[in-house]
Amino acid sequence: MQSVIQEGTEEQLPEGPLGLEFSQVHFSYNQDKPVLHDITFAIKPGERLGIIGRTGSGKSSLSRVLLRLYNLDRGTIRVGGTDTTKLSLQALYRRVGMVTQDVQLFDGTLRDNLTLFNGDVSDQMIKETTDRLGLSQWINSQPEGLDTYLAAGGASLSAGEAQLFALTRVFLTEPSLVILDEPSSRLDAATEGMLQSAIDQLMKQSTGVIIAHRLATLEKVDRIMVLGDGKVLEFGAREELASNPASHYARLLITGREEELA
Numbered sequence: 180m181q182s183v184i185q186e187g188t189e190e191q192l193p194e195g196p197l198g199l200e201f202s203q204v205h206f207s208y209n210q211d212k213p214v215l216h217d218i219t220f221a222i223k224p225g226e227r228l229g230i231i232g233r234t235g236s237g238k239s240s241l242s243r244v245l246l247r248l249y250n251l252d253r254g255t256i257r258v259g260g261t262d263t264t265k266l267s268l269q270a271l272y273r274r275v276g277m278v279t280q281d282v283q284l285f286d287g288t289l290r291d292n293l294t295l296f297n298g299d300v301s302d303q304m305i306k307e308t309t310d311r312l313g314l315s316q317w318i319n320s321q322p323e324g325l326d327t328y329l330a331a332g333g334a335s336l337s338a339g340e341a342q343l344f345a346l347t348r349v350f351l352t353e354p355s356l357v358i359l360d361e362p363s364s365r366l367d368a369a370t371e372g373m374l375q376s377a378i379d380q381l382m383k384q385s386t387g388v389i390i391a392h393r394l395a396t397l398e399k400v401d402r403i404m405v406l407g408d409g410k411v412l413e414f415g416a417r418e419e420l421a422s423n424p425a426s427h428y429a430r431l432l433i434t435g436r437e438e439e440l441a
């Protein structure tokens with residue numbers, strides 16, 4: 180069978196953090212029900228965008244079409260100035276990392292799961308990264324450290340641990356654009372703190388798109404997008420939106436109703 184995703188031949192993307200641009204993007208899983216409607220926005224290299232919106236508004240779908248897991252109905256997505264359909268998938272995946280809401284684990288050791296079986300990643304590099312992300316203590320507390328065996332499915336990790344783990348995995352690939360789909364489940368304060376500092380570290384070298392389910396995550400972003408029913412309801416600089424009492428974001432800040440971020 181031939182994949183419906185036709186990849187391009189372009190291999191080159193600019194060095195360093197990559198800009199991102201959606202231009203009149205329309206998308207649906209099934210013809211009858213549009214999921215993304217006329218999405219247009221741009222963020223510059225190194226900027227951080229926080230996306231919020233009620234459950235089912237299309238946040239995860241937006242990240243999936245960005246990674247070319249589905250074809251668009253219409254419109255263009257550019258990464259580093261290049262239309263993603265013109266890029267080879269390898270070129271795209273080498274530079275763009277994604278942490279999904281549900282973390283996939285494979286039958287293998289902790290090390291295998293962190294490096295995705297890439298033997299070129301040294302234990303030293305894993306150690307430096309996990310130290311920086313505040314994950315070393317947790318790894319050391321596992322019965323055999325990096326050699327601890329994990330079963331597929333990931334029942335052995337809590338939601339917060341799984342996210343820290345997935346961040347480390349993406350961190351090790353040194354991406355230039357990161358998409359982070361936060362878990363919507365509640366995390367304890369300690370894990371939340373660790374996650375926040377890990378996210379900060381990860382975003383230092385890259386452009387970031389963070390699908391946020393907690394107000395605290397949004398404190399560090401430059402821009403905010405509010406999605407509703409697959410449409411952009413609001414897009415702007417975080418500080419401007421915060422100081423405009425009529426904005427969705429300002430209302431969220433006042434009411435503190437995090438459940439509306441779900």
Ligand SMILES: Nc1ncnc2c1ncn2[C@@H]1O[C@H](COP(=O)(O)OP(=O)(O)OP(=O)(O)O)[C@@H](O)[C@H]1O
Binds near residue numbers: 214234236237239441
């Ligand atoms: N694989 C799929 N096939 C068909 N429809 C889908 C699929 N995945 C999602 N949808 C639909 O697309 C819409 C947007 O879903 P999406 O997962 O993008 O929402 P979300 O904003 O990420 O929600 P949440 O906050 O719960 O994660 C929903 O109506 C959903 O039912």
Ligand SMILES: [Mg+2]
Binds near residue numbers: 238239280360
């Ligand atoms: Mg989602």
